[in-house]
Amino acid sequence: MKKMSDKPQAAGTQAAEARRKLDALVVEAHPELRAVAQNALRNEHALTIRPTALAHEIYLRLASLTQLEWQGKQHLLAMATRVARQALVDEARKRRSQKRDGGVQVTLDSLEAPAADHDVVVIDDLLRELESFDQEAAQVVELRVFGGLSIEECALELETSVSTVNRKWRAGRTWLARELLA
DSSP states (O other): OOOOOSHHHHHHHHHHHHHHHHHHHHHHHHHHHHHHHHHHHTTBOSOOOOHHHHHHHHHHHHHTOTTOOOOOHHHHHHHHHHHHHHHHHHHHHHHHHHHOSSOOEEEOTTSSSOSOEEEHHHHHHHHHHHHHHOHHHHHHHHHHHTTOOOHHHHHHHHTSOHHHHHHHHHHHHHHHHHHHHO
16 A cells, blocks of 8 residues: 655645744734735725725735745735735736726825826836846835835845935835836
């Protein structure tokens, strides 16, 4: 009689452990997760999703990342910021495909650009382009704009100095503002 492999069982145990760790982190960081959702929606005037629904969507998407090893609360919040951005972009693309009128507009008050509405899909595309040549600047812009993190919180998350985050924030913000005006 053949002995069944323990690998599928080990993978299931690993996924269950990751889920338990995620659930514990979510309980600990619930107010901050809600703040991430609120910050992500702060300038989203055209989307109908509410912060609570976005927070639930963030959790569902994070829970699907079964191979991810959670490293703590800051790691959870950084991933939540990225997932919130992805959820908003997905929602905007869905609405754009339904409306065909230019899509969802967002205002990015934290950028040094004239106060104007910008398409969230365009912002996402520009962040991807920025990431192709300056990944650190793209991460700082994402954490600041979509996550609402302070310079100090970004430095903690990215495990770098405040001065480096300030420099990358200025560079990323300036590049993004210039591209939006082009």
